[in-house]
Amino acid sequence: MLETIERETGTNPQWAVIWLHGLGADGNDFAPIVPELVRKHWPAIRFVFPHAPVRAVTINGGARMRAWYDIVGMDLASRADTAGVDESIQQVNALIEREAARGIPAERILVAGFSQGGAVTLSLGLRRSQPLAGLVAMSTYLPDPGNAAGRLAAGANAQPVFFAHGSGDQVVPLALGEQSMQALRDLGFAVQSHRYPMAHQVCGEEIRDLGDWIEQRLATA
Template identity: 70%
Template sequence: MLLDCVEHETGPAPAWTVLWLHGLGADGHDFEPIVPELVRPHWPALRFVFPHAPVRPVTINGGMRMRAWYDITGMDFATRADAAGIEDSVRQGEALIAREAGRGVPASRLLLAGFSQGGAITLATGLRRREPLAGLVALSTYLPGGQAAAARREPAAVAQPVFFAHGEGDPVIPIQYGQASAQALEQAGFQVSWHRYPMAHQVCAQEIADLGDWLDRRLTG
């Protein structure tokens, strides 16, 4: 069963899709407001797809049930992510990518984006793509499995450019984990555009502007 999604199209018959995964405890509405701030008038019509993660208990939050792409079992970034949950979420993301292909938007015109937990799923999905996506956007996040996971990437996956951004004062995912993840991707052969900002676990106006510049090269280059 496909995940429920919020959708927003910037024009008729969109030829491109941005599939955007929210963070822990949020939902598909979380990044809707970013669309008018991000989109530029000369871009082709885009379909933004914001799926709602399943509701599940989250160990680190006392077992409270909330929308989450996977369970978080502790503070150690090497082992904190629930591997089975990541596998399920990657499959659910791939199902949405396949739906877009059925709607006329192939992988080569689909950008996969995510914030925090959603960014972790974005990177985990990207590593496994045998048919490269147009790009990966990883915001305030980390790569589950780190360097070992990056080294196991599909050979074709490195064709996907990566926009990776992080807050210097992030108390949820400290910046060193984001930076180490970006470096692991670079060492595995990915072209990574790394950005750091004076912010916490959030997004900021300069980040949106920089992401817009990066997307402009993908969409109009």
């Protein structure tokens, strides 16, 4: 089981958000966003921030760092190490199962991810035969979109997607994000897309929009 940081917004939480960080960061990266994101009238939520394993990253000269998978190339088709993505999906699914054991079923769990974490989030979402409450993809892309249809589980496209990207992103260019958004729509996912005048980062307007989207998920449960 991955090591995690947890933040609960109230006693006996009935919802959970599992939030995956980007390359080289760790679970501490997004924990400070919780007070900014959460609204007073929301039910209690458990936020789970896992630490990715430490591994060598080819594109960074083989340096070892926290990463959800190896990045082996710059183009969209070969960017992600398939075996690493699959391993991370299994590890996140184990966290989802742990939440179920603690009384929070899949339909009340959101999985969010930034950059590399977002790529794992989308890859996991494709394969969920038991849909989650929603998927949050921030400054990211869908690995190997040309073969995504072959990985789509029955009913997986019932999961709504919040997809946000910066117009000035030089790490994951906006074009990659837009291709991924369209690939998801082609597969039948309801994608709410947002573009912000920012680089490879998160901005306040994005957090407000994400809060609005989460509020919709809470209201329609």
